[in-house]
Amino acid sequence: MKTLLFQTLSKRNRLLILGVGLVLISVYLIPIWSISIAAPQYPEGLGMQIWINKITGATPYDLKNINLLNHYIGMQEIVSESIPELLFMPYVLGYLIFGAFITELYPKVGMAILGIINLIIVGLVGLSDFWRWEYNYGHNLNPEAPIIVEGMAYQPPLLGCKVMLNITACSYPSYGGIILGLSLAVLVYILWDENRRKKTNAV
Amino acid sequence: MLKKSNLILVTLGIALFAFVPNCKKGAATATLASDAASRVYVAPGEKDEVYAFLSGGFSGQMSVYGIPSARLFKIIPVFSVFPENGYGFDEETKDMLKTTHGYVPWDDSHHVEASMTDGKQDGRWMFLNANNTPRLARIDLKTFETKEILEIPNTAGNHASPFATENTEYLMAATRFSVPVPQASVAIDSFSKGGFKGTVTMVKVDKNTGRLSIELQVLVPGFDYDLSHCGKKKSHDWCFFSSYNSEQAHKMLEVGASKKDKDFILAFNWVRAKECKDQGKAYNFGGEYVNNFHDENKPAVSTKLSGVKMLNPKDCPGMMYYMPTPKSPHGTDVDSTGEYIVGGGKLASVIPVHSFSKMMEVKDKKEHHSTEIEGIPVLKYESTLAGEVQKPCLGPLHTEFDGQGYAYTSCFVSSEVVKWKLGTWEVVQHLPAYYSVGHLSIVGGSSTEPYGKYLIAMNKITKDRYLPVGMELPQSAQLYDISSGKAELLSDFPTVGEPHYSQMIPAKLIMDKTAKLFPLEENKHPYATKNENDAKIVRLGSTIHIYMTAIRSHFKPDIIEARTGETLYFHVTNLEQDYDIPHGFAIGGAPNMTNLLIMPGETRTFKWVAPKPGVYPFYCTDFCSALHQEMQQYIRVNP
Numbered sequence: 001m002k003t004l005l006f007q008t009l010s011k012r013n014r015l016l017i018l019g020v021g022l023v024l025i026s027v028y029l030i031p032i033w034s035i036s037i038a039a040p041q042y043p044e045g046l047g048m049q050i051w052i053n054k055i056t057g058a059t060p061y062d063l064k065n066i067n068l069l070n071h072y073i074g075m076q077e078i079v080s081e082s083i084p085e086l087l088f089m090p091y092v093l094g095y096l097i098f099g100a101f102i103t104e105l106y107p108k109v110g111m112a113i114l115g116i117i118n119l120i121i122v123g124l125v126g127l128s129d130f131w132r133w134e135y136n137y138g139h140n141l142n143p144e145a146p147i148i149v150e151g152m153a154y155q156p157p158l159l160g161c162k163v164m165l166n167i168t169a170c171s172y173p174s175y176g177g178i179i180l181g182l183s184l185a186v187l188v189y190i191l192w193d194e195n196r197r198k199k200t201n202a203v
Numbered sequence: 204m205l206k207k208s209n210l211i212l213v214t215l216g217i218a219l220f221a222f223v224p225n226c227k228k229g230a231a232t233a234t235l236a237s238d239a240a241s242r243v244y245v246a247p248g249e250k251d252e253v254y255a256f257l258s259g260g261f262s263g264q265m266s267v268y269g270i271p272s273a274r275l276f277k278i279i280p281v282f283s284v285f286p287e288n289g290y291g292f293d294e295e296t297k298d299m300l301k302t303t304h305g306y307v308p309w310d311d312s313h314h315v316e317a318s319m320t321d322g323k324q325d326g327r328w329m330f331l332n333a334n335n336t337p338r339l340a341r342i343d344l345k346t347f348e349t350k351e352i353l354e355i356p357n358t359a360g361n362h363a364s365p366f367a368t369e370n371t372e373y374l375m376a377a378t379r380f381s382v383p384v385p386q387a388s389v390a391i392d393s394f395s396k397g398g399f400k401g402t403v404t405m406v407k408v409d410k411n412t413g414r415l416s417i418e419l420q421v422l423v424p425g426f427d428y429d430l431s432h433c434g435k436k437k438s439h440d441w442c443f444f445s446s447y448n449s450e451q452a453h454k455m456l457e458v459g460a461s462k463k464d465k466d467f468i469l470a471f472n473w474v475r476a477k478e479c480k481d482q483g484k485a486y487n488f489g490g491e492y493v494n495n496f497h498d499e500n501k502p503a504v505s506t507k508l509s510g511v512k513m514l515n516p517k518d519c520p521g522m523m524y525y526m527p528t529p530k531s532p533h534g535t536d537v538d539s540t541g542e543y544i545v546g547g548g549k550l551a552s553v554i555p556v557h558s559f560s561k562m563m564e565v566k567d568k569k570e571h572h573s574t575e576i577e578g579i580p581v582l583k584y585e586s587t588l589a590g591e592v593q594k595p596c597l598g599p600l601h602t603e604f605d606g607q608g609y610a611y612t613s614c615f616v617s618s619e620v621v622k623w624k625l626g627t628w629e630v631v632q633h634l635p636a637y638y639s640v641g642h643l644s645i646v647g648g649s650s651t652e653p654y655g656k657y658l659i660a661m662n663k664i665t666k667d668r669y670l671p672v673g674m675e676l677p678q679s680a681q682l683y684d685i686s687s688g689k690a691e692l693l694s695d696f697p698t699v700g701e702p703h704y705s706q707m708i709p710a711k712l713i714m715d716k717t718a719k720l721f722p723l724e725e726n727k728h729p730y731a732t733k734n735e736n737d738a739k740i741v742r743l744g745s746t747i748h749i750y751m752t753a754i755r756s757h758f759k760p761d762i763i764e765a766r767t768g769e770t771l772y773f774h775v776t777n778l779e780q781d782y783d784i785p786h787g788f789a790i791g792g793a794p795n796m797t798n799l800l801i802m803p804g805e806t807r808t809f810k811w812v813a814p815k816p817g818v819y820p821f822y823c824t825d826f827c828s829a830l831h832q833e834m835q836q837y838i839r840v841n842p
Contacts, residue, residue, distance in 0.1 A: 044782070060722075060780075061720075061780035061781060064780050064781075065780070065781045068754070068755055068779075068781070071755075072828075072829060072830070146756075146829075146830055146833075147829070
């Protein structure tokens with residue numbers, strides 16, 4: 001195990017990690033998650049996008065209209081400023097990109113493993129935080145809301161689609177989320193590849 | 204004796220029997236397509252192929268229909284007030300109906316014209332005339348709203364209007380009722396002695412903004428100028444005006460104006476006219492007029508203007524020619540190639556067609572002139588004639604073209620549309636119309652590239668076509684499919700006001716460019732409130748300005764206090780930024796002010812003088828949301 005940790009990455013795998021680091025920069029520029037809303041009175045649909053540092057509507061007016069819909073059931077207004085996670089998420093991403101570049105200076109398999117662990121932690125913490133965030137919005141309703149349906153909560157799904165009253169909400173990773181997932185896959189592949197190389201070398 | 208009367212009865216009976224079913228069958232199926240219903244059916248969720256913009260005649264409005272379904276989509280208020288949405292009432296639009304005669308909240312609107320680029324419809328603007336109080340209007344096809352109204356001075360009865368040149372460089376507007384120019388109290392029998400005049404007005408259209416301005420007026424003999432169409436391609440420089448009453452009768456025109464065998468089509472070279480103006484041949488002439496402009500989401504600005512440049516035909520040789528045309532011509536229509544000018548002599552037994560090339564060839568050769576009227580040479584009828592459609596129908600009025608070499612002429616008296624071939628002048632089909640068709644319209648039929656699929660005939664009389672609804676029957680139009688060799692009747696549909704003329708445009712030219720909302724950040728209204736937190740009440744003496752917001756499902760501020768006699772301005776901004784969420788605003792019992800419909804992102808102002816003490820509700824009138832009915836509040840008026 002120890003030999004694997006300190007095994008120097010192959011040239012190709014180093015380049016792959018450099019590539020992962022570079023591609024991750026694009027995550028600053030594209031949404032990582034997207035929630036779409038369909039209802040009979042919104043034939044064109046409404047969409048909300050979660051970026052590394054902000055929440056926007058799919059069109060310039062969608063977020064405002066989602067909030068207008070939500071105010072009937074007493075949901076808090078969704079604004080980027082009310083989500084502190086968005087303040088430090090850019091730094092977490094920066095840390096991951098920084099790690100990829102450091103690997104170029106110190107190209108050991110251990111760094112790839114660290115990257116995998118980091119990505120998994122970021123992913124798990126991110127998803128659980130997202131779930132908690134959805135839970136709070138969906139359950140923390142104004143008791144004076146105009147529409148109160150007994151026993152009804154409006155937590156959107158973490159992944160997949162869910163019908164709430166007459167609205168179908170679907171939640172899926174967007175381009176940025178897919179890139180994060182692919183980055184993890186590339187690192188896992190590198191680990192597998194390096195492990196195979198070690199065995200080949202040993203024989 | 205008995206035998207004989209029986210015989211008569213039997214004969215009559217047989218005749219009736221033979222006649223009635225035939226007649227009924229004839230009227231119902233003469234040209235009706237066998238699968239007409241499926242060809243006009245637009246299934247739920249699907250869209251029509253064509254927009255039809257119909258003038259509203261005496262309603263003063265323009266209406267928008269989908270073709271082929273013939274469903275009414277919208278009434279666009281233009282020259283008449285519209286209580287439904289407050290047009291002509293609120294502080295933003297009331298100045299749109301200002302004229303030099305004061306506030307004129309109605310008109311008689313006959314002709315719709317589409318803006319064109321290179322002779323093709325470009326889907327930017329529609330223009331509409333006001334016949335009664337001479338005006339013309341520009342309607343923006345992004346918002347489907349009236350953006351500008353220009354009054355035309357020194358004229359009466361703005362009937363031959365607004366007809367556009369090939370690139371909408373100018374709109375033409377000519378006098379229907381010749382009058383003393385300038386206006387004066389003149390003995391009416393001086394009409395025939397030259398005391399009455401007509402004018403042809405060139406209204407310039409700014410090619411980027413669409414803004415209208417008067418470039419020039421030409422003083423023409425005192426006939427009644429009826430319709431116009433401008434040339435295209437080779438006849439680009441020319442516009443053609445039909446005229447009647449060249450007899451200059453001034454009483455019982457029915458007889459007096461129908462005496463001569465021929466009246467005239469006036470050929471007007473507008474490029475030459477502009478040239479003469481630029482050479483200083485036009486002189487300063489009086490005439491007060493008003494230009495009303497309604498910029499997007501701002502109060503309309505009404506500007507009073509004075510004076511025009513006037514040109515006399517004798518000072519600008521080569522600008523105008525009269526082409527004799529039988530008899531009291533109504534339509535003067537230029538075909539898609541720009542070569543043929545078709546006259547519609549409403550009392551004529553032929554459809555005369557002038558040739559533009561022939562006109563150009565002979566116009567300055569003395570031997571082809573028969574006389575001259577007030578400096579305008581009169582060409583000989585035969586010299587410019589390309590051909591005549593012999594005995595086409597009774598009362599030919601107006602012609603449009605399908606781009607396939609066929610022309611369609613409406614015939615008022617014989618209630619039909621005749622299809623005939625350009626060049627051979629042969630009638631190929633008679634299409635019955637129900638009844639007394641005036642104008643007709645083909646999609647793009649007056650452009651250089653007709654989209655010759657549908658034709659509508661706009662009728663004056665609808666006896667027996669619909670369920671009776673009292674003495675005034677619905678006004679109506681009829682839709683024909685002209686895409687195949689034989690035109691077929693598809694449907695009848697009732698219309699708003701009198702469907703006088705229309706322009707039809709393929710939907711794809713317009714539908715993706717229409718505005719869905721006014722972006723709040725671009726709202727430049729001086730009284731806009733873009734955030735609910737900025738809603739406020741500002742008192743200035745006995746005037747109260749209420750900066751109010753409307754959003755699903757409340758107004759803010761929601762409680763207002765005033766004193767009897769104070770003037771309240773409710774500047775209501777609709778904060779919505781969602782497609783199709785207007786809010787309404789109305790106050791119980793408000794006199795002189797109607798409902799407002801405020802579009803998303805728009806600001807409109809409701810003026811209200813606090814009446815006797817009491818509590819007055821105000822509320823949203825446009826069903827906006829589940830809590831629409833709760834969108835209501837109160838004004839308390841104190842003594």
